[in-house]
Amino acid sequence: MSGPMEAAFYVAAAVAVVSTLLAISRLVAVHALLYLIVSFLSVAVVFYTMGAPLVATLEVIIYAGAILVLFLFVVMMLNLGTRDRDQERQWFSGAAWLGPAILSAILLAEVIYLIVSGATTGGLSATVGPKEVALALYGPYMIGVELASMLLLGAVVGATHLSKQEARP
Amino acid sequence: MNAVPMSHGLILGGILFAIGLAGLLMRRNLLLILVSIEVMLNGAGVAFVAAGSRWAQPDGQIMFLFILAAAAAEVSVALALLVRYYRMRGTLDADTARGLGE
Numbered sequence: 001m002s003g004p005m006e007a008a009f010y011v012a013a014a015v016a017v018v019s020t021l022l023a024i025s026r027l028v029a030v031h032a033l034l035y036l037i038v039s040f041l042s043v044a045v046v047f048y049t050m051g052a053p054l055v056a057t058l059e060v061i062i063y064a065g066a067i068l069v070l071f072l073f074v075v076m077m078l079n080l081g082t083r084d085r086d087q088e089r090q091w092f093s094g095a096a097w098l099g100p101a102i103l104s105a106i107l108l109a110e111v112i113y114l115i116v117s118g119a120t121t122g123g124l125s126a127t128v129g130p131k132e133v134a135l136a137l138y139g140p141y142m143i144g145v146e147l148a149s150m151l152l153l154g155a156v157v158g159a160t161h162l163s164k165q166e167a168r169p
Numbered sequence: 170m171n172a173v174p175m176s177h178g179l180i181l182g183g184i185l186f187a188i189g190l191a192g193l194l195m196r197r198n199l200l201l202i203l204v205s206i207e208v209m210l211n212g213a214g215v216a217f218v219a220a221g222s223r224w225a226q227p228d229g230q231i232m233f234l235f236i237l238a239a240a241a242a243e244v245s246v247a248l249a250l251l252v253r254y255y256r257m258r259g260t261l262d263a264d265t266a267r268g269l270g271e
Contacts, residue, residue, distance in 0.1 A: 043211060
């Protein structure tokens with residue numbers, strides 16, 4: 001039973017890594033966002049194979065559905081054209097990406113070494129369904145839900161205020 | 170029971186976080202810097218869900234929900250700032266983002 005799920009985990013993880021790498025290296029912003037949607041959808045498959053179906057659904061609905069559509073609308077509002085692509089090519093050429101890539105790779109190698117050499121035993125075979133998550137969310141984590149709602153309310157007020165057109169003198 | 174080892178889930182989260190960090194450092198477009206921050210938050214979420222699944226507890230998924238709420242709030246405010254900045258300066262170059270308080 002766990003054979004196909006294992007294979008799905010590794011395939012989806014590979015798709016997530018490749019599409020994320022493509023997303024951060026595109027010159028056109030819309031292409032980067034489309035690759036990022038693929039990355040989020042494959043991470044949703046990873047969540048499902050880890051036994052977290054509720055979070056997989058929310059990843060599709062909120063991350064790939066709401067947040068990325070917000071990004072796409074902003075890109076459409078900004079009217080980015082070929083001038084920006086040429087400028088982006090100029091910024092991204094040469095050794096601009098080499099230093100950050102090497103430093104991040106060193107940090108990643110350290111993290112992988114610590115994970116592999118540490119005491120992280122056990123498998124991801126347990127399924128935690130929506131019922132358990134909901135009971136814990138509205139039980140011991142109630143204060144967190146309230147704080148998150150206040151954070152979102154503050155974000156709504158802030159975004160509305162910032163995007164208001166000031167009156168032209 | 171031959172399931173996926175927990176370390177592979179954590180390593181996937183680490184890889185996504187490192188890719189996001191590299192993108193944050195190497196891009197000069199403010200929009201793609203925000204995209205890289207989203208990738209980093211997503212990598213942290215993968216690690217949380219993997220840990221929650223390892224011990225069959227809902228806490229990892231709940232932490233992911235809080236990360237989701239924080240990401241949504243951050244993106245809405247940051248994109249509003251970005252649109253305002255683009256109207257003011259006509260570019261998304263991060264190097265020109267100085268003297269914003271003047």
